[in-house]
Amino acid sequence: GQNIDQPTEMTATEGAIVQINCTYQTSGFNGLFWYQQHAGEAPTFLSYNVLDGLEEKGRFSSFLSRSKGYSYLLLKELQMKDSASYLCAVEVLTGGGNKLTFGTGTQLKVEL
Amino acid sequence: DTEVTQTPKHLVMGMTNKKSLKCEQHMGHRAMYWYKQKAKKPPELMFVYSYEKLSINESVPSRFSPECPNSSLLNLHLHALQPEDSALYLCASSQDLADNEQFFGPGTRLTVL
Numbered sequence: 001g002q003n004i005d006q007p008t009e010m011t012a013t014e015g016a017i018v019q020i021n022c023t024y025q026t027s028g029f030n031g032l033f034w035y036q037q038h039a040g041e042a043p044t045f046l047s048y049n050v051l052d053g054l055e056e057k058g059r060f061s062s063f064l065s066r067s068k069g070y071s072y073l074l075l076k077e078l079q080m081k082d083s084a085s086y087l088c089a090v091e092v093l094t095g096g097g098n099k100l101t102f103g104t105g106t107q108l109k110v111e112l
Numbered sequence: 113d114t115e116v117t118q119t120p121k122h123l124v125m126g127m128t129n130k131k132s133l134k135c136e137q138h139m140g141h142r143a144m145y146w147y148k149q150k151a152k153k154p155p156e157l158m159f160v161y162s163y164e165k166l167s168i169n170e171s172v173p174s175r176f177s178p179e180c181p182n183s184s185l186l187n188l189h190l191h192a193l194q195p196e197d198s199a200l201y202l203c204a205s206s207q208d209l210a211d212n213e214q215f216f217g218p219g220t221r222l223t224v225l
Contacts, residue, residue, distance in 0.1 A: 033213075042116075042202060042216035043155065087154055096168040097143070097209030102154035 002026040004103035006088050011109045012078055020073045020106045022088030030098055033089040034062050034073045037105070043087060046073065075108075083110045116217035118203050124223045127193060133220045135186040135203030143167075143209045144186040146178060147202040149219070155202055161186060162209045193224045 003025040012018040024032070031050035035043035049055055049064035049071060061074040073086055088103040116137045125131050135144065143162050147155035160168035161180040175197075177189040186203055200221050204214040 042218050044216070045213055048213060089154075094168065097160060097162055099157055099160060099168055100214065101157070105154050 002090055002092065002101045004088060004090055004101065006086075006103045006106045008104065009107045009109070011111060012075075014078055014080060014110055014112055016078050017074065017076050018078060018108065020075070020086050020088075020108065022071045022073075022103055024069050024071075024088070024090050024103075026069075026090050026092055026101070028092040028094065029066065029090060030093050031091040032062075032064055032071045033091065033100065034060075034071075035087040035089060035102075037085045037087060039085075046086075078110050080110050080112075083108060116203055116205055116215050118201075118217035118220050120220060121218065122221045122223075124225065125190065125193065126225050127195070129193075130189070130191045132190065133188040133201055133203075133222075135188075135217055136184055137205040137215070137217075138184055139205065139215070140183075141205035141207055141215075142183060143206045143211075144180065145204040145206075145214060146186070146188055147204065149200040149202055151199075159188075160209070167209065190222075193222075195224050198223045 005023045033048050034046040037043040047062035054063045059076045064071045085105040085107050087105045089100045119134045146158040149155045157170050158172045159178045164180045175192045179187040200219045202219045203217040206214045
């Protein structure tokens, strides 16, 4: 099976930088996704890492270390609209194809 | 069109009812997914269809019956549900099973009385 851990909640200040960590233990690992989900809405794709290293996309960056089973999502220049749940999702290879298993999510609150 | 649509947005049903959830995408994606999400929990995979064939069934009870009538449509037929089945049901699609960037629909909020 898979074991995916993220902090439950984080609070940060508008304009600041926040790092959300995700650790995982799984077999058949193929890659790691980060999704953003606002309350009552569908998850939206933020990033995908398959190789070790940092992927940067605007204010959002994501890092992966396959050997350590570790990823983080870095959000810069925080805005109030960034208040949401951030879901780490591990992609695993199965006989039926690739599938995603989501972590429990980190609820980020951005304050003034 | 880069959207996944789902109908209805909300559904209330009794335990003896039969209802269906519908999902549609016109992005040419060949993989489609059903997830169940309880409040303050992550989405949990239920079914995966690839090229209109059931590829993954995550040991979902038979009271949930998926159907993929064509490459753009995915249905979830519901029968004899339990109150604990109340949740947000999310549909998603991706280019194919090898491309796991999934686009999610807005979900159907289901309440079973």
